[in-house]
Amino acid sequence: MISAAATLAEIRARKPLVHNITNYVVMNETANATLALGGLPVMAHAAEEVEEMTRIASALVLNIGTLASHWIESMLLAGGAATAKQIPVVLDPVGAGATEYRTLTARRILDIVDVTVLRGNAGEVSTLIGAHAEVRGVESIVAGLDPAELARTAARRLGVITSVTGPVDHVSDGDRVLSVANGHELLATVTGTGCMSTALTGCFLAVKPDEPLEAAAEALAALGVAAEDAAATAGGPGTFHALLYDALYALDPAKLDARTRIEEL
Amino acid sequence: MISAAATLAEIRARKPLVHNITNYVVMNETANATLALGGLPVMAHAAEEVEEMTRIASALVLNIGTLASHWIESMLLAGGAATAKQIPVVLDPVGAGATEYRTLTARRILDIVDVTVLRGNAGEVSTLIGAHAEVRGVESIVAGLDPAELARTAARRLGVITSVTGPVDHVSDGDRVLSVANGHELLATVTGTGCMSTALTGCFLAVKPDEPLEAAAEALAALGVAAEDAAATAGGPGTFHALLYDALYALDPAKLDARTRIEEL
Amino acid sequence: MISAAATLAEIRARKPLVHNITNYVVMNETANATLALGGLPVMAHAAEEVEEMTRIASALVLNIGTLASHWIESMLLAGGAATAKQIPVVLDPVGAGATEYRTLTARRILDIVDVTVLRGNAGEVSTLIGAHAEVRGVESIVAGLDPAELARTAARRLGVITSVTGPVDHVSDGDRVLSVANGHELLATVTGTGCMSTALTGCFLAVKPDEPLEAAAEALAALGVAAEDAAATAGGPGTFHALLYDALYALDPAKLDARTRIEEL
Numbered sequence: 001m002i003s004a005a006a007t008l009a010e011i012r013a014r015k016p017l018v019h020n021i022t023n024y025v026v027m028n029e030t031a032n033a034t035l036a037l038g039g040l041p042v043m044a045h046a047a048e049e050v051e052e053m054t055r056i057a058s059a060l061v062l063n064i065g066t067l068a069s070h071w072i073e074s075m076l077l078a079g080g081a082a083t084a085k086q087i088p089v090v091l092d093p094v095g096a097g098a099t100e101y102r103t104l105t106a107r108r109i110l111d112i113v114d115v116t117v118l119r120g121n122a123g124e125v126s127t128l129i130g131a132h133a134e135v136r137g138v139e140s141i142v143a144g145l146d147p148a149e150l151a152r153t154a155a156r157r158l159g160v161i162t163s164v165t166g167p168v169d170h171v172s173d174g175d176r177v178l179s180v181a182n183g184h185e186l187l188a189t190v191t192g193t194g195c196m197s198t199a200l201t202g203c204f205l206a207v208k209p210d211e212p213l214e215a216a217a218e219a220l221a222a223l224g225v226a227a228e229d230a231a232a233t234a235g236g237p238g239t240f241h242a243l244l245y246d247a248l249y250a251l252d253p254a255k256l257d258a259r260t261r262i263e264e265l
Numbered sequence: 266m267i268s269a270a271a272t273l274a275e276i277r278a279r280k281p282l283v284h285n286i287t288n289y290v291v292m293n294e295t296a297n298a299t300l301a302l303g304g305l306p307v308m309a310h311a312a313e314e315v316e317e318m319t320r321i322a323s324a325l326v327l328n329i330g331t332l333a334s335h336w337i338e339s340m341l342l343a344g345g346a347a348t349a350k351q352i353p354v355v356l357d358p359v360g361a362g363a364t365e366y367r368t369l370t371a372r373r374i375l376d377i378v379d380v381t382v383l384r385g386n387a388g389e390v391s392t393l394i395g396a397h398a399e400v401r402g403v404e405s406i407v408a409g410l411d412p413a414e415l416a417r418t419a420a421r422r423l424g425v426i427t428s429v430t431g432p433v434d435h436v437s438d439g440d441r442v443l444s445v446a447n448g449h450e451l452l453a454t455v456t457g458t459g460c461m462s463t464a465l466t467g468c469f470l471a472v473k474p475d476e477p478l479e480a481a482a483e484a485l486a487a488l489g490v491a492a493e494d495a496a497a498t499a500g501g502p503g504t505f506h507a508l509l510y511d512a513l514y515a516l517d518p519a520k521l522d523a524r525t526r527i528e529e530l
Numbered sequence: 531m532i533s534a535a536a537t538l539a540e541i542r543a544r545k546p547l548v549h550n551i552t553n554y555v556v557m558n559e560t561a562n563a564t565l566a567l568g569g570l571p572v573m574a575h576a577a578e579e580v581e582e583m584t585r586i587a588s589a590l591v592l593n594i595g596t597l598a599s600h601w602i603e604s605m606l607l608a609g610g611a612a613t614a615k616q617i618p619v620v621l622d623p624v625g626a627g628a629t630e631y632r633t634l635t636a637r638r639i640l641d642i643v644d645v646t647v648l649r650g651n652a653g654e655v656s657t658l659i660g661a662h663a664e665v666r667g668v669e670s671i672v673a674g675l676d677p678a679e680l681a682r683t684a685a686r687r688l689g690v691i692t693s694v695t696g697p698v699d700h701v702s703d704g705d706r707v708l709s710v711a712n713g714h715e716l717l718a719t720v721t722g723t724g725c726m727s728t729a730l731t732g733c734f735l736a737v738k739p740d741e742p743l744e745a746a747a748e749a750l751a752a753l754g755v756a757a758e759d760a761a762a763t764a765g766g767p768g769t770f771h772a773l774l775y776d777a778l779y780a781l782d783p784a785k786l787d788a789r790t791r792i793e794e795l
Contacts, residue, residue, distance in 0.1 A: 017402045025557045025573050027290045027331075031456040036502050041456065042363070042402030043290050046333050049366035056363065056401065066557075068576050068600075070333075098572070098586065101579035136586065137547045137572030189779060191561040191571065236776025237566050246501025249454060282667045292555045292596075296721040301767050306721065307628070307667030308555050311597050314631035321628065321666065335598075511766025514719060 002178070004218035004225075005256040007208050012038035012253075016058035016206035020199060021045050021075050023065025023094065026192030030061075030199035036248035037222070039203040050074045054081035058206035061199055062113070064105050065094035065138070072105055079113030088116040088205035088212060091160075092198035096120065097127030097135035110158055116205060117216045118154070119163040119198045122147055129157050140166075148177050148265055163216045165197055169224075170265075171217045178217040181261035182224025189237040190244075197223050221260035226251055228259075267443075269483035269490075270521040272473050277303040277518075281323035281471035285464060286310050286340050288330025288359060291457030295326075295464035301513035302487070304468040315339045319346035323471035326464055327378070329370055330359035330403070337370055344378030353381040353470035353477060356425075357463035361385065362392030362400035375423055381470060382481045383419070384428040384463045387412055394422045405431075413442050413530055428481045430462055434489075435530075436482045443482040446526035447489025454502040455509075462488050486525035491516055493524075532708070534748035534755075535786040537738050542568035542783075546588035546736035550729060551575050551605050553595025553624065556722030559771075560591075560729035566778035567752070569733040580604045584611035588736035591729055592643070594635055595624035595668070602635055609643030618646040618735035618742060621690075622728035626650065627657030627665035640688055646735060647746045648684070649693040649728045652677055659687050670696075678707050678795055693746045695727055699754075700795075701747045708747040711791035712754025719767040720774075727753050751790035756781055758789075 017040045022030055027043055034041035044053045047070065054060050060082040062075045082089045091113070093106035106128055109115065118125065123140025126133035131153075132144035145153065148170045154162040155174035163171045169180040187193040197220055204219035205212055226247035227240075234240035282305045287295055292308055299306035309318045312335065319325050325347040327340045347354045356378070358371035371393055374380065383390065388405025391398035396418075397409035410418065413435045419427040420439035428436045434445040452458040462485055469484035470477055491512035492505075499505035547570045552560055557573055564571035574583045577600065584590050590612040592605045612619045621643070623636035636658055639645065648655065653670025656663035661683075662674035675683065678700045684692040685704035693701045699710040717723040727750055734749035735742055756777035757770075764770035 019402075023573075024289050024554050025561055028294065028456060029558065031290055032502065032506070035454055035456055040402055040404055042360070043288075043331055044360070044364070045331060046366060048334070049332070049364040052364040052366070053402070066573055066575060067579070069578070095572070095574070099574070099579040099582040101576060101582070137549075137570055137583070139570055189565055190775075191558060191565055234776075235773070236779040237562065238772035238775030238779075241562070241775070242503035242507050242772050243500070245455075245503030245506070246499075249501040249503075284667075289554050293559065293721060296555055297767065297771070300719055300721055305667055305669055307625070308553075308596055309625070309629070311599070311631060313599070314597070314629040317629040317631070318667070507768035507772050508765070510720075510768030510771070511764075514766040514768075 002214045002262055003257055004221045004260045005253040007204050007215060007218050008222060008251060008256060009253040010207040011203055014207055015040050017042060017056060018059045018061060018202045018206055019054050019057035020061045021078055022063035025065060026195040029192045030195050032245055033196040033248060034199050034203055036245040037200055037203055045071055045074050047074050047077055050078040051081040054078045055085055059087055059202040060089045061202040062109060063092040063094060063195055063198060064102055067105055075109060076112055083114040088209050089113055090117045090119055090198055090202045091115045092195060093120045093124045093128060095138045096124040097133055098137055103127055115160045116212050117161045117163055117201055118158060119201050122150060122164055122166055125150055125154050125162060125164050129154050152177050161212050161216055165194060169220045171213060173213045176213060177265040179263050179265055180217050180220045180224060182221045184227040184231040186231050186234060186237060186240045187227050190241045217262050221262050222251060225259045267479045267527055268522055269486045269525050270518040272469050272480060272483050273487060273516060273521060274518040275472040276468050279472055280305050282307060282321060283324045283326060283467045283471055284319050284322035285326045286343055287326060287328035290330060291460040294457045295460050297510055298461040298513060299464050299468055301510040302465055302468055310336055310339050312339050312342055315343040316346040319343045320350055324352055324467040325354045326467040327374060328357040328359055328460055328463060329367055332370055340374060341377055348379040353474050354378055355382045355384055355463055355467045356380045357460060358385045358389045358393060360403045361389040362398055363402055368392055380425045381477050382426045382428055382466055384466050386459060387415060387429055387431055390415055390419050390427060390429050394419050417442050426477050426481055430459060434485045436478060438478045441478060442530040444528050444530055445482050445485045445489060447486050449492040449496040451496050451499060451502060451505040452492050455506045482527050486527050487516060490524045532744045532792055533787055534751045534790045535783040537734050537745060537748050538752060538781060538786060539783040540737040541733050544737055545570050546733060547572060547586060548589045548591060548732045548736055549584050549587035550591045551608055552593035555595060556725040559722045560725050562775055563726040563778060564729050564733055566775040567730055567733055575601055575604050577604050577607055580608040581611040584608045585615055589617055589732040590619045591732040592639060593622040593624060593725055593728060594632055597635055605639060606642055613644040618739050619643055620647045620649055620728055620732045621645045622725060623650045623654045623658060625668045626654040627663055628667055633657055645690045646742050647691045647693055647731055648688060649731050652680060652694055652696055655680055655684050655692060655694050659684050682707050691742050691746055695724060699750045701743060703743045706743060707795040709793050709795055710747050710750045710754060712751050714757040714761040716761050716764060716767060716770045717757050720771045747792050751792050752781060755789045
């Protein structure tokens with residue numbers, strides 16, 4: 001059942017610990033988004049401790065935004081611990097398509113780790129299934145496929161729920177496709193809002209692991225509604241960024257479902 | 266003598282350089298808090314330069330929030346330089362108790378470095394003296410001891426001034442205990458505010474190295490007063506975070522001591 | 531020809547990809563400043579990918595604020611790729627003079643990489659030409675030379691355009707000197723605003739590579755005007771920081787040239 005409100009209430013009640021191995025650029029931002037929503041973030045990347053940290057967490061978020069070889073090894077170790085404990089894993093293939101190193105690393109993680117949800121933009125996801133895409137740095141410029149079709153195709157080929165974010169988001173398990181029409185264009189003016197959506201996907205999955213398709217769509221809808229609220233009084237990217245945490249914190253489960261625009265295609 | 270106002274005025278006058286070897290998540294935030302207060306932060310972690318950097322600093326802050334083996338070696342090198350120069354060292358054992366790696370690293374630093382003040386939450390500090398605690402990631406959930414007793418016991422056992430932060434903070438040298446009742450619950454909704462309190466403890470110690478118990482309590486009181494001011498107009502965690510720097514910058518020595526709530530128990 | 535407005539319009543139209551290998555403290559801030567201005571930032575530091583990333587970029591920004599040996603190797607690799615592709619390179623020698631490691635690293639990069647613009651404070655730049663300076667951490671306290679003379683002398687000796695920022699900025703190619711009198715004192719209360727000026731210099735150079743002296747001055751003027759706008763309603767460093775991104779985003783090419791205070795000395 002789709003209800004961002006019910007899942008949010010559950011996050012607030014349980015405060016799930018979400019282990020993030022993520023990039024340097026957005027560590028503070030994803031931690032703060034997780035806290036503002038109601039989850040409990042922890043960042044740890046040393047090979048010596050990632051398995052132990054994952055074992056006390058309710059979800060694992062892997063983000064390849066600023067890679068280095070020892071970080072990849074830690075992601076694989078943590079991924080193994082997540083699989084052993086059967087907790088959800090979210091992968092954000094930041095910049096896949098921009099360099100071969102990122103593309104190959106994302107594929108390697110998908111091969112080795114039991115990823116639950118892949119969350120990327122159209123260019124990154126297209127790259128991972130070998131479809132045409134134009135990626136500039138960490139931005140997707142052109143993707144050849146319709147995003148709903150892309151989400152469905154990627155989910156089938158890669159065997160993971162695929163969450164393709166953009167002006168309208170699409171999440172698919174390879175069969176069903178949910179679209180999410182919440183959000184605001186100011187999200188694209190702040191770095192790391194895609195990474196935030198990945199981190200929040202981890203929070204939603206943490207408390208709704210048995211319905212990952214629904215949880216992934218709900219996470220995007222919740223962030224989108226918060227962005228709409230923040231944009232209402234923002235004067236630009238900087239104040240929007242600060243207000244986004246206020247809005248996530250203020251999300252009201254009693255009113256949230258009336259505002260989310262999730263549709264099954 | 267306890268006077269956050271006098272010490273703050275001294276910080277503003279001398280602008281002490283504080284060397285931080287801290288975690289990726291909060292580097293920007295602790296640097297900005299230090300600057301807003303009136304200190305001069307510098308972040309450097311390479312083994313090639315940490316001793317030289319510590320030698321020009323007035324205090325050293327070590328924070329284990331995102332560990333890796335070469336960072337630990339640099340912390341030990343910098344700690345040695347601080348001891349040689351006889352400048353104060355503050356240790357923040359972020360996440361001790363959550364993984365064995367963090368617990369052992371915090372203990373190793375306490376063993377090898379001449380730490381002046383240990384600043385942590387109740388769970389972290391309890392872990393370091395082998396007392397019962399429940400730590401989830403970097404949050405302390407349950408600690409077995411009364412916080413004043415915990416601060417005193419830890420200070421005795423570990424031989425360092427211990428600063429235990431929480432709804433009310435407690436700082437002890439093993440004999441005396443100072444409580445600090447400033448602060449605001451919004452502090453818990455922003456990541457790294459504990460790390461900020463550690464960084465500001467470094468600033469206060471830098472100019473008041475001969476009264477470290479008082480300096481540690483004053484630092485917490487100053488941050489707490491700033492948090493009260495920021496919360497007065499904040500709309501949630503994001504605006505509170507921005508306003509916290511404004512409030513630190515606006516702290517007025519002429520009015521500060523009337524607002525701090527430091528008591529000797 | 532000097533026109534920050536024309537160059538800004540070009541940045542907005544072309545959205546140049548700027549590859550940053552920068553320090554941990556300011557990664558988020560420099561990425562957000564680049565985005566707010568209209569450029570496209572990408573952060574990547576792994577030796578495995580930096581050359582490939584630089585090859586798709588329009589400018590490269592190297593910043594030594596939090597050094598480590600493998601980062602230096604990556605900077606040199608990326609610098610080589612930038613030279614091969616003939617795109618502009620900006621170097622920020624953060625903390626040169628504070629430790630020998632930083633001074634030697636900045637000199638090594640200047641020796642090996644075809645740097646287009648060196649952007650630093652008076653202390654850092656003085657250090658690099660062996661002139662008297664007092665550097666505390668990453669702050670320049672005293673420099674022996676008049677800043678205009680310093681910029682000109684450094685440009686001649688080092689063979690790169692030199693951009694010395696301070697209350698008034700000076701940019702020189704060794705012959706001509708441009709002064710930039712925009713800005714606000716609140717810039718000095720937020721960490722990383724110097725690094726932001728370096729990143730924005732990269733954006734301006736990316737679209738105006740044939741007039742690097744002018745581009746470097748225009749970048750400082752644009753940031754300075756944005757700082758003036760942000761300061762107009764800021765309540766202190768925290769709100770100023772958020773408003774600075776709003777102001778960069780709101781910079782209007784139609785009005786910008788009337789506000790920039792760039793003069794040829």
